[in-house]
Amino acid sequence: MPQELRIEPDGFRLDGEPFRIISGGLHYFRVHPEQWADRLRKARLMGLNTIDTYVPWNLHQPRPGAELDLAGMLDLPRFLELAAAEGLHVLLRPGPYICAEWEGGGLPSWLLARQDVRLRSNDAGYMAAVEDYFRALLPVVAPHLASNGGPVLAVQVENEYGAYGDDTGHLRRIADLLRDGGVDVPLFTCDQPGDLARGALPGVLATVNLGSRAAAGLAALRAHQPQGPLMVAEFWNGWFDRWGGVHVVRDAADAAAELDAVLASGASVNLYMFHGGTNFGFTNGANDKHTYRPTVTSYDYDAPLDEAGDPTPKYAAFREVIARHAPVPDEAAPPPAKKLSVLGVTLDRTAPLLDGAPLLGDAVRGPRPLSMEELGQDFGFVLYGTTLAEPGPAVLSLQDVRDRAQVFVDGQPAGVLEREGHEPAVAFTVPRAGARLEVLVENQGRVNYGQALHDRKGLLGEARLDGAVLRDWTSRPLPLTAASLERLEFTAADRPPVGPAFHRGVFDVETPADTYLDLTGWTKGNAWINGFPLGRFWSRGPQATLYVPAPVLRAGANEVVVLELHTAARTTVALRDTPDLGPEEE
Structure with missing residues (x-):
């Protein structure tokens, strides 16, 4: 009516x-x-x-x-x-x-x-x-x-x-x-x-x-x-x-x-x-x-x-x-819902990100790094790559990192540059002529308030090595959708791979209920359960657990995937019945 x-x-x-x-x-x-x-x-x-x-x-x-x-x-x-x-x-x-x-x-x-x-x-x-x-x-x-x-x-x-x-x-x-x-x-x-x-x-x-x-x-x-x-x-x-x-x-x-x-x-x-x-x-x-x-x-x-x-x-x-000011129903709210606890979930399968990147997105060649917006990409990461001509000590300068860049030379971590820290350059040694330089850039969230709304992501502007402009780049969008993650090839590993990698494990649930994924001991990345994107984690805090809605789980076997952007220090996670959102203001 x-x-x-x-x-x-x-x-x-x-x-x-x-x-x-x-x-x-x-x-x-x-x-x-x-x-x-x-x-x-x-x-x-x-x-x-x-x-x-x-x-x-x-x-x-x-x-x-x-x-x-x-x-x-x-x-x-x-x-x-x-x-x-x-x-x-x-x-x-x-x-x-x-x-x-x-x-x-x-x-x-x-x-x-x-x-x-x-x-x-x-x-x-x-x-x-x-x-x-x-x-x-x-x-x-x-x-x-x-x-x-x-x-x-x-x-x-x-x-x-x-x-x-x-x-x-x-x-x-x-x-x-x-x-x-x-x-x-x-x-x-x-x-x-x-x-x-x-x-x-x-x-x-x-x-x-x-x-x-x-x-x-x-x-x-x-x-x-x-x-x-x-x-x-x-x-x-x-x-x-x-x-x-x-x-x-x-x-x-x-x-x-x-x-x-x-x-x-x-x-x-x-x-x-x-x-x-x-x-x-x-x-x-x-x-x-x-x-x-x-x-x-x-x-x-x-x-x-x-x-x-x-x-x-x-x-x-x-x-x-x-x-005091308006009618309120006589019925009280129900008590807190039961929460689930599953300890010691082992993530025993891995898929290195750099090696698996071609399964996650197609590279675009160009004379310079392309922004996410130029690639038609909303969220996630871009993996940039180029070839370095000369061996020896070098300084990489990035004009504008949006928002966090991890630098790799022949697959080995060489440094991290953060927009938040106003960090423009990183030094490393080029091991050989023709070494591969890769820069993994994370969009950590576009600005939502004020005059900085025009917040493009990826590597913006020039990239220089020892002052000389680097040219001939590949820009590979990695939106990390659920569909793209299904293309990853997980294998057993004796030890965690060096650098960014996906880690997969399976746990059983008798009756699905809300729970919190505890990532204590992990450094930074994202997590999914049964393909549902739970969000980002970061040891920087304050948040230490990720909320898992009960409908995401199913009775029986459930899959958890964790992207660790740095080398994993452990191979287990836990599901806990209480959240940890970090220390509070004093």
Whole structure:
């Protein structure tokens, strides 16, 4: 049955009755689809009446003009149907830019294949791509709008645009595309208090994002927008982690008190996040404020539901606060789900990456290294190669490493250069004339926030040996998809191979359950179970375990594959019943 959310001078009205949005962020693309219904039910039981989700353009349309991918974890229509079945409304945030600590802020990497593209602007090429995306997406969304009897009450225009620019004309173009595409529910923008003037759009509801000082933030919103509903579109009840940092947490009582202040003011609210989920595979983003900082695999976010969907102390504290201001179901949330523990899983088969690279991707020859975007590649690695003419001591200088380069000479490790450390050169000895130089470059996540969004990957610019430009390169894309990993040839090995290698093992499970892959003793790389990409690990921390959703496992034999980018110091992993997200802030 159609519903109508109206924006009135004194607040929201739903079908003519006063209505307050009490929402929580839950990104379908960060949660296994077989667990969506569980998370949505727990949202309702905490007292939420609405769910908020972004839509990741880069996953839904991985190639220009391609049909939308709506399979598996990207089945947006099914997610919206499950939300409706649970009695929840939806705030939809289709971008095209979403931030979300997500790879590239959700903007597809193929946009960067054009050197002069200007993202998040009225640049002709950028807007043509946005228009094509919306033409594909909005007909999928339309049946789920509240005006058509669906759960989507309102749709966001772009995302925190005031933190990036002040081009109201660009926001107007995005809003017009939404309207022209059939979005007839209310539109809204969201910005931090100091960015409201730059990011708001006349005639569209402005909302504010904050984590503390709620009274001041809401006052800034009211000063900017003298009448209409007050809403905190992102109430930051936790935060995300970065590699090399600590696990960020926020005291439940402190967060609950701030939430109480928001609700006591009469404002609507969206918790960011209600349930964070996981940056599976290569999907984490990064920040770059003069130093590049990639985000970890876990998006636990210290949220009311943890990464495995279990209630945390914040769940109970927030439920108590919400009950002071709105009806809360009598039924309590279920207890934490049972977890699986399997110790001492031996990885007794190996496949060296350098030797097996031809099975994983086709090399492209050229006078210089090609970027990922020039290779039409989104995620993963590129293996670059060239031949060195003269033996003896040498210094390799790389103009711009995006983001981490491992250097090999005739297959032997010669050094590592990291964008994060601003490291430009490595010295080694060339053993013979005609030695093979290989550089394995990892995309550790495209920047998702700020002016550094134009974040191309691979080796950019010139590569020099002792000051002379190296020419005649091969550039081999290694996206490491599940399909490509099936082509690897694993063999038994008496000792771990030198350099990057895949390690494979099998373990048995009687009854599948959530678990955590413990990679203590391993250095850096990625892991898969039954072909499902769990994400990245790094001994740098803070995160030491990778979440394994129960639906990834099966009764009986299960396969685990670990890519170790450095020589493996051990041959076993473990599945544990508790996570280790690292030391917390003091």
